[in-house]
Amino acid sequence: MNGLRKLVDNIKPNFEKGGKFEKLHSTFEAFETFLFVPNKVTFKGSHIRDNMDMKRAMSVVVMALIPALLFGMWNTGYQHALSTGQEYTLMEAFWFGFLKILPIIIVSYVAGLGVEFIFAQIRHHEVNEGFLVSGMLIPLIVPVDVPLWMVAVATIFAVVIGKEVFGGTGMNIVNPALTARAFLFFAYPSHMSGDKVWIEGMAGGEGIVDGFSGATPLANAASGLMDKLPSTWDMFLGIIPGSIGETSTLAILLGAIFLLYTGVGSWKIMLSFFAGGLAMGLILNGFATDTNPYMALPAYQHLLLGGFAFGGIFMATDPVTAAQTERGKWIYGFLTGFIAILVRVLNPAYPEGVMLAILLMNVFAPLIDYYIIQGNIKRRLKRAKVAA
């Protein structure tokens, strides 16, 4: 440890102003602070500071994503085996998925952090940790067959347009990971939807078992094929086709427990998000007819399908793009869940509504906050008048 510290101290002058690698200052700083919590001490204001910092907050979220990631790796292998009629052991399935998904993660991190480092250098900032989470979210919300170059392009687009143009982490309006997904969804729809993309190798068509359909449950439901839906238990466990990390509600709940335990994720948003989804599901149930069997899908099953749970736990709760006032969080979460199911069932063009609902509500979150703040201002003014 001391040796490493000495090495860092030795090469540090090269990266300071006037040094050989001055242009890499932010990059160096990012790595240095990654290795060591800096020796910076407080010099004004409070003399002591909480041990919590952005790196830790972000790593908590990344850790919360790990169950979903591991399950996604296994499920990728499992679904592939199913489609090709092979038998994989647990480890074989996992290993298969691991080899498919690792490159996506690497590409996402390299592309995104590359952009972050460049912007940090231009702006003379420290590198923001926000992308640690986005970089992990992006691989989890794409289909496994997505070409790597698309991941790179979408990530760069999302970091530049979704975040850096607004000033970086903390200033962005919409969730960067969802921006990447929305970009892919609208720019390369054939790679982001349909029956073939969710299972590795299916688009190639080789060795696929005759009559095997790779359609997600949501796509089936949207086309009225209610008898093809998996059992509730399978939905909950996540043994269904879908984006890499979104399928297993169980794995996502494990992450949610961790987020709630550490207090990093907002329970208000999570709870109201699920309440909103459930409410819309029940309303639709009430209007269900024989001609539209989708509307009769039990409301609780909506919560288990598609990206609903994943979006509600990991993406709607992004503290930057969600509502930031405590009351606003209730409204924001509820409406996001509500609209997600509305889009999902009643819109024929998109089989999944969570992404669009969260992006939409990201845009409206500042408006919600505005009204909550105005409410506070009015209450305070009223108090002044009563006193006078």
Next chain:
Amino acid sequence: MSKTIKIRKGLDIKLKGKAEKTLQTVEQSDFYAIKPTDFPGLTPKMDVKVGDEVKAGSPLFHDKYKENVLFTSPVSGKVSAINRGERRRILEIVVEADGKQEFEAFTHGDAGTMSREQIKDNLLKSGLWPFIRQRPYGIVANPADVPKSIHISGFDSAPLAPDMDFILQNQMSEFQKGIDALAKLTDGKVHLNLNGENTASPLKKTNAVEQTLFEGPHPAGNVGIQIHHIEPINKGDIVWYINPQDVVFVGRLFETGHYNVERIVALAGSEVTKPQYYRTMMGASIEPLVSKNVADGDLRYISGNVLTGTHIPKNGFIGFYDSLITVIPEGNYYEMFGWALPGIGKYSTSRSFFSWLTPNKEFKVDSNFHGGERAFVMSGEYDKVFPMDILPVPLIKAILAEDIDKMEQLGIYEVIEEDMALCEFVCTSKIEVQSILRKGLELMIKELG
């Protein structure tokens, strides 16, 4: 019966090194200083030169814009230095004590028979006036105002805070005299806000005050929080406040006619060998207190508490309003992967550390910054430790945007740095909440006068 107000939001940071309730007398310091930097927004105008002889109560400098507000010497002796900082800003006026402690003579007698103007005049001339501060802004009160009321917080809830009951227990008659004098300065009430969890407080016997009890975690003892819950400040209101030990000074003035600022301070913190209370004086050098009483290593000496105090050197001086000296370790070390380790034994409000499992454990906390400054990312953190009907983050953002109207609407009149210090402590983004707030307050003073 007095009313009880429960504060639910806040945070008690339990630190090692709480002062034991024993009172120690050490040899008095040779050097004393008044620091104009203790008074936000003040422009000092010197009344003495280096080498001048002064008595306790002789003016050292005055407020350039309110010439009757004098700042006087705590001891008799000789002005030994006027230390200046950047752009020749005056930092300290140091007086070397002659050991004789001669007092200037001011009026004394029963405050009950004096007029408001006489009392005001006596406080101004003696130099006790600056102990009275006003809300909004937390600056020295303007003698031309008549406040809506006067508030005194009878307890301090900050980390390692001194026990006011212990300090005041043998000074209650002076305290009552001080209250009687102060009561004349307002048409409203004098509020004495006490700790509801402490039923045996000697302060409960104080007469002629409105007593309100407060329960709950820090900042329940902050006068700003108390005012907010009793009679919130609206635009145009002026409320005065004064620390309880300084009320005793006022009492002494009316009893003896002397500017006698002898004060009991607590010396606390994890690096103090024997944390306890000391009889010393406002403005005294802390050297005699700490010279043989602290651990080895790189230490930070703070006049005040760890959240709001002033960083002073080892031979620095006790601040004008402070009754506490805290000594903690400096945090100027590197910690490999410190952000990723489980963090056992580290204090944090976040449950990603394990300190929440041992809520009664006292922690040793150093001055490390624990990360780098970022934009606002996490939300709802400030709200948990800020017990006012004010939205802290929008207020800070309004200040950063220098939007006077918004600052006013969002409640800047009600807060000063100490009220939001916990927000700064818990902030994951390490935002300098207190200095941002002070900038906002300075802007308000400049724009609205």
